[in-house]
Amino acid sequence: MNASTSAPKRKLKVATTSLAGCFGCHMSFLDIDERILDLIELIEFDRSPLTDIKHCSTDCDIGIIEGGVCNAENVHVLHEFRKNCKILIAIGACSINGGLPAQRNSLDIRDILAAVYAQPGRGVHIPNDPEIPLLLNEVHPLHEVVKIDYFLPGCPPSGDAIWKFLTDLLAGRTPSLGHGLIHFD
Amino acid sequence: MRTANSSGGGADEKGVIEGVLSRHGHDATRLMQILREVQEGLGWLSPSILTAIADGAKLPRARVEGVAGFYHFFHTEPLGRYRVLWSDNITDRMQGNADLMARMCKKLWLKAGNVSEDGLVSVDTTSCTGMCDQGPAILVNYRPITRMTPERVDKVVDLIRRQVPLAEWPAEFFLVEDNIRRKDALLSHDLAPGDALRALKSPQDVLEAVKASGLRGRGGAGFSTGQKWEFCRNAPGTGSSPAHYVVCNADEGEPGTFKDRVLLSSCADLVFEGMTIAGYVIGAKKGLVYLRGEYRYLMEPLNEVLQRRRAANLLGKSVLGQIGFDFDIEIHMGAGAYICGEETALLESLEGKRGVPRKRPPFPVTSGFLGQPTAVNNVETLAAAALIAAKGAAWYKTLGTAKSTGTKVLSISGDCARPGVYEYPYGVTVAQVLADCGARDTQACQIAGASGLCIAPAEFGRRIAFEDIPTGGSFMIFDNSRDMFEVARNFAHFFVHESCGFCTPCRVGTTLLKNGMDKIHEGHGGEYDINDIWRIIRTLKTASHCGLGQTAGNCVADTLQKFRPSYELRLNVHEFEPAFDLDKALSKMREVTGRDDPGAHFHIAHRKSKSGIGTKAGDEA
Amino acid sequence: MSNGQDTKSFFLDDEEIPFEEGQTIIQAALTAGKYIPHLCYHPEFKPHGSCKLCTVRIDSRTITTEDGQTVKIPGRAAASCTTPAQAEQHVESNTPELLDLRRTLVQMLLVEGNHFCPSCEKSGKCMLQGLAYDLGVMSPHFPQYFSKREVDATHPDVLLDFNRCILCELCVRASAEVDKKNVFSLSGRGNTKHLICNSESGKLGDTNLAATDKAANVCPVGVILHKRHGFEVPYGQRRFDTAPISDNPVQYAPVKEQV
CATH class of the missing domain: 3.30.70.20 (Alpha-Beta Plaits)
Known part of the structure; x- marks a missing residue:
């Protein structure tokens, strides 16, 4: 990296995805409204539902992930993010403690599927197409699978919280939310 | 014995409950004894039984259920007519208990922790039962069977299958040996019952003698016995029935210790005499022995000793004819809870409650049993006090060191030729103890139990004494063939079973510590987990309510420092970046040789990103 | 140092806190308007001491070693809800170590x-x-x-x-x-x-x-x-939406008739 302070800063590459989430955190991200124009001066989006790029570049700076880990595909995507992003951020309640999807953890996944796929008079047919990722026995938060560098809680975190968090981070400060912006719901 | 599955509230059930309740005067403070005796009669404590006991003792039902649910030896689920518990201390592990238990389970078509389908038998593990010198040991319906072998397992299985009552099992199964290997002043005493009492002068004189002797508590904490008695003596009884009490702490639960069992089986008179003397000094009329549930088999013999002493006027009204010197002793059974060795948890348990340590102050010397001034002393302390009363402080002070007078009885187990009980004057070196018990190639000693200190050979010159290594008596030896990580992991599991759950750091921290150790054991641990383990240990030590939590991380901390390779060999993530650029370090050679082929480069010099815990090669999508 | 002859005081993070005989550290602190985090403590009940959130350090000392180094010896850690306040005691609560704990x-x-x-x-x-x-x-x-x-x-x-x-x-x-x-x-x-x-x-x-x-x-x-009676107050207007838990510590001060 160039040591000169006068050289123009390169844009940071940001990848985002939703695993076992509802895209609510992504929607809230868009709630930063016109501030996205300031943001886009500082970053470029890599893999993200916003760009429809399917895989991370190998030199991403920041990965932002909403949702917990509920199936095998989630694990693969999470590994791809960890491998290619220098900083990984868990955003939203589900990524941080499993959230709503993890409330299924009190039940046995076999019982759930048997109940869901029971057809009157025709028994239980649980889909087994290899295209469909297998569900994990339990839903897990991201930090139980890979190392997570930052957590941004909320369901979803507000646009203001996301803005404060990202501006801190992009300015090189350790993000700090403070009262009113830190929320678990 | 009735079948354990019968839970119907028949006349028989009512009769048993009413019999027990009236024997205890429907006294709520005797709930522990009531629950145990009802369970001995009816097999388990069903919901309706708990209701009946609550009604009879005029207690809220939920309180009775809460007490029954606290102690490992009370069952609120049917656990079979035969409940087999394998002692699971590290010493039992080293003696092969796991294979033997697996053999037993296989022969009984049973999974450990479960009850057989016919309700006949359950097999499970339990914390150290205090038979480490003669393990592997089991409890069958709370009676100990020692020296388990494959043959003995088969015989036990056969007896259970044939439903032979325990009373008809071969007597040699239940033989518990004292294994006294070295006697000093205490174990070689020549006092006849009553000798120490006959030597008594005024209470004040006895108190001065005990103070002058420098006697300190043998349970491990080492508080001055004389001072404790003085505080207690000076504290006034309060309320409608003011009194003072002497409590003998015989809840010897520290893994690896069994010397109190031996003292109670070989020197019970001296212990009771010590209690009587304590009562004389502090002005108590009643003494209580809190005997751990694992030593249930000692209750009848101890009661016989008490009976003999009453007959000899060494207990009861006007002891030895001295008007006003009334003192008697009663034995209370615990029910499988290590925490009750903590004196305030013990007092709660004595009062028929969950064994949760109290907040201090007030201390037991001013507000103990039933809120009255109470002297809680270890078994060995009381025996030593009797010795001092008989032979004088001056003689006693000639033994041991200046700060640790007298002798210490050690329970020695693990890798040595002659495990058993050894009594030494304080100040003996660890090396001396190891030599005497025939330990060879010793890698480590765990002194003072799971909560104690783990020492490596470089420290074997250290001394057993309050000023160096204090111990309640547990002394476990590990030779070079042992894996110290597994020792620490065993203790981490122990503390999960034994945390009372009152405070957050201990209730959660012990489980998180165990989970961390299990993760490393399974080969999934990394430096990240080691860091977390340190964080948990710090939290336990700083914030826990009592000594259990504060010391629960000791062994992991000690072994992490002193036996680190046993951890490192299991860690799978070794993240380290070179301190210099490896590829650049070949630059001058590339220059002079003109080489630029793949062999002239390191291709790992710059990694593209951090790799996360759990990220493995080949995970690219 | 003390406010008067009858009032005793101790120091919480170097601030003087008066207390009445029998009060615990947290009771005195909250009465004086100083917040110490807690969960199992409740103003209407006798302190209980199980959550340990209110853990403080008491009487840490700073010593100078032979080679002139200043070393801080941490004081004992204790639950401030059950530890009686004592005159002249120095209590630390708002330290990086305790916040991390x-x-x-x-x-x-x-x-x-x-x-x-x-x-x-x-x-x-x-x-x-x-x-x-x-x-x-x-x-x-x-x-x-x-x-x-x-x-x-x-x-x-x-x-x-x-x-x-x-x-x-x-x-x-x-x-x-x-x-x-x-x-x-x-x-x-x-x-x-x-x-x-x-x-x-x-x-x-x-x-x-x-x-x-x-x-x-x-x-x-x-x-x-x-x-x-669920979700009756809208998001944004609930208690901790409007003020942090540490706001107005006197609200947690013990009420007179404690059981």
Whole structure:
């Protein structure tokens, strides 16, 4: 990296995805409204539902992930993010403690599927197409699978919280939310 | 014995409950004894039984259920007519208990922790039962069977299958040996019952003698016995029935210790005499022995000793004819809870409650049993006090060191030729103890139990004494063939079973510590987990309510420092970046040789990103 | 140093705090308007000392070694809710070490139970949540237990969701000491410790709890809930939306008639 302070800063590459989430955190991200124009001066989006790029570049700076880990595909995507992003951020309640999807953890996944796929008079047919990722026995938060560098809680975190968090981070400060912006719901 | 599955509230059930309740005067403070005796009669404590006991003792039902649910030896689920518990201390592990238990389970078509389908038998593990010198040991319906072998397992299985009552099992199964290997002043005493009492002068004189002797508590904490008695003596009884009490702490639960069992089986008179003397000094009329549930088999013999002493006027009204010197002793059974060795948890348990340590102050010397001034002393302390009363402080002070007078009885187990009980004057070196018990190639000693200190050979010159290594008596030896990580992991599991759950750091921290150790054991641990383990240990030590939590991380901390390779060999993530650029370090050679082929480069010099815990090669999508 | 002859005082983070004989450190601090984090402490009850969030250090010393180095010897750690205040004592509460300890304790509680705030009726006024916000707890850090716990809806007016229980025993104490009903108790031990109801069925519906009982209104988290009264205050206007838990510490000062 160039040591000169006068050289123009390169844009940071940001990848985002939703695993076992509802895209609510992504929607809230868009709630930063016109501030996205300031943001886009500082970053470029890599893999993200916003760009429809399917895989991370190998030199991403920041990965932002909403949702917990509920199936095998989630694990693969999470590994791809960890491998290619220098900083990984868990955003939203589900990524941080499993959230709503993890409330299924009190039940046995076999019982759930048997109940869901029971057809009157025709028994239980649980889909087994290899295209469909297998569900994990339990839903897990991201930090139980890979190392997570930052957590941004909320369901979803507000646009203001996301803005404060990202501006801190992009300015090189350790993000700090403070009262009113830190929320678990 | 009735079948354990019968839970119907028949006349028989009512009769048993009413019999027990009236024997205890429907006294709520005797709930522990009531629950145990009802369970001995009816097999388990069903919901309706708990209701009946609550009604009879005029207690809220939920309180009775809460007490029954606290102690490992009370069952609120049917656990079979035969409940087999394998002692699971590290010493039992080293003696092969796991294979033997697996053999037993296989022969009984049973999974450990479960009850057989016919309700006949359950097999499970339990914390150290205090038979480490003669393990592997089991409890069958709370009676100990020692020296388990494959043959003995088969015989036990056969007896259970044939439903032979325990009373008809071969007597040699239940033989518990004292294994006294070295006697000093205490174990070689020549006092006849009553000798120490006959030597008594005024209470004040006895108190001065005990103070002058420098006697300190043998349970491990080492508080001055004389001072404790003085505080207690000076504290006034309060309320409608003011009194003072002497409590003998015989809840010897520290893994690896069994010397109190031996003292109670070989020197019970001296212990009771010590209690009587304590009562004389502090002005108590009643003494209580809190005997751990694992030593249930000692209750009848101890009661016989008490009976003999009453007959000899060494207990009861006007002891030895001295008007006003009334003192008697009663034995209370615990029910499988290590925490009750903590004196305030013990007092709660004595009062028929969950064994949760109290907040201090007030201390037991001013507000103990039933809120009255109470002297809680270890078994060995009381025996030593009797010795001092008989032979004088001056003689006693000639033994041991200046700060640790007298002798210490050690329970020695693990890798040595002659495990058993050894009594030494304080100040003996660890090396001396190891030599005497025939330990060879010793890698480590765990002194003072799971909560104690783990020492490596470089420290074997250290001394057993309050000023160096204090111990309640547990002394476990590990030779070079042992894996110290597994020792620490065993203790981490122990503390999960034994945390009372009152405070957050201990209730959660012990489980998180165990989970961390299990993760490393399974080969999934990394430096990240080691860091977390340190964080948990710090939290336990700083914030826990009592000594259990504060010391629960000791062994992991000690072994992490002193036996680190046993951890490192299991860690799978070794993240380290070179301190210099490896590829650049070949630059001058590339220059002079003109080489630029793949062999002239390191291709790992710059990694593209951090790799996360759990990220493995080949995970690219 | 002292304000008068009768008033004794101690120092909390170098600030002088007056106290009355018999007060514990946290009681004196809160009365004086100084916040010390807590969960199981409640102004109307005798302190209990189980959550350990209020842990402070007492009488740390700074010594100078032979080679001129200044070394701080940490004082003893103790729960400030149960430790009696003593004159001239120096108490530390707001230190990086203790804040980190408290974060760890909150994280322990967060992984022990199942705390899914978005679906909890208590969210916005839950003391555990409010404390986590105040301490800046951004994640539970440790692996979740995902323990299987029940919901008891057998009572006509009151719902129990054991998933969120932090075992503070406030309901146990309230029911025994204020309501004189002993509706709640604890059973199990260690990591199996759990709240139980005073009935042979174990169900709340078979107890004599009334929705107006102190025990039904003292839960600091979302275990004991009133049926038909969920999510009544809009997001943004709830207690901890509008003010942090540490705001106005005097609100937690002990009330005169403590049980």
